[in-house]
Amino acid sequence: xxxxxxVGAVTSGNLVFVSGxxxxxxxxxxxxxxxxxxxxxxxxxxxxxxxxxxxxxxxxAEIGSLERVSRIVKLLGMVNSDPGFxxxxxxxxxxxxxxxxxxxxxxxxxxxxxxxxxxxxxxxxEIEMIVEIV
Numbered sequence: 733x734x735x736x737x738x739v740g741a742v743t744s745g746n747l748v749f750v751s752g753x754x755x756x757x758x759x760x761x762x763x764x765x766x767x768x769x770x771x772x773x774x775x776x777x778x779x780x781x782x783x784x785x786x787x788x789x790x791x792x793a794e795i796g797s798l799e800r801v802s803r804i805v806k807l808l809g810m811v812n813s814d815p816g817f818x819x820x821x822x823x824x825x826x827x828x829x830x831x832x833x834x835x836x837x838x839x840x841x842x843x844x845x846x847x848x849x850x851x852x853x854x855x856x857x858e859i860e861m862i863v864e865i866v
Contacts, residue, residue, distance in 0.1 A: 735852055740793060741791055741794035743865070746866070748795060749861075750860055750861040753787040754851070754853070755856065762782065764855060768819075771812075771856040776826070779857040780859065781830050783858065784807075784826070787861050788834075791861070791863055795865055800866055802866045803838055804831050804863055805863060807828065807841055807843045808846075809844065810857065811848065811856065812848060812854065813849070818847075826857075828843060
């Protein structure tokens with residue numbers, strides 16, 4: 733669910749801009765805390781997988797069917813990082829790997845993976861996405 737005054741996704745032409753999502757499952761956020769002191773690298777990878785599933789749910793709600801996806805264009809992956817943590821790309825690989833599993837080469841995308849000092853509700857990962865549709 734949105735935690736502010738915004739929508740999950742917006743379509744402009746043949747691009748869909750999917751808002752930042754977190755690891756929400758079964759009615760609550762999971763994998764709360766900073767990577768690596770409170771959330772292990774392995775759990776953060778799983779957090780990214782859950783997060784991209786949530787982003788795909790918002791995408792599907794916006795466009796009706798994931799069969800309309802012609803390309804995953806770009807991800808911005810944000811990791812709630814301990815000072816000195818430098819393995820953000822490995823965390824966001826959780827999302828990238830799943831997108832490639834689901835969409836094949838259509839799921840290959842440009843990406844940024846950045847570390848931040850805090851994320852909303854203390855979540856470990858937040859991901860936003862740009863998708864091209866037909």
